[in-house]
Amino acid sequence: MSKRSDIHRIANELRKRFPPAFKVKVRIKPMKAYWEWCNIFGTDEAWEHFLLVIDANAEFRWQRDALIHGWAHMLAWSHLHDANPDWHGHDEAWGVWYAKVYQFVMYDREAAKLKDGP
Numbered sequence: 001m002s003k004r005s006d007i008h009r010i011a012n013e014l015r016k017r018f019p020p021a022f023k024v025k026v027r028i029k030p031m032k033a034y035w036e037w038c039n040i041f042g043t044d045e046a047w048e049h050f051l052l053v054i055d056a057n058a059e060f061r062w063q064r065d066a067l068i069h070g071w072a073h074m075l076a077w078s079h080l081h082d083a084n085p086d087w088h089g090h091d092e093a094w095g096v097w098y099a100k101v102y103q104f105v106m107y108d109r110e111a112a113k114l115k116d117g118p
């Protein structure tokens, strides 16, 4: 049983199907608070990668949801957001990407084989 690697396997599928503007690093590590899970993306200093952090202590289904949620953020990401103080992270663009990624992860045949693990 390796739920941790299942998250990485799904992430690899997403990299192929929905590549964001930057390469994606996925880290699975313990988080201190539930709300941290939406603190899911940022780039490193060089703006070469998105960093998606997923709580190692969460159940697999929540980790999978964090992956979908965060992937949608990365796909909807725009540098223009940074210049708009009223920008809300869960805007229409994010919602559309969330739906597409959710559909892929939860219902695509290949991803479906991974979603519940071995």
Ligand SMILES: [Zn+2]
Pocket: 038, 069, 073, 089, 090
């Ligand atoms: Zn969010």
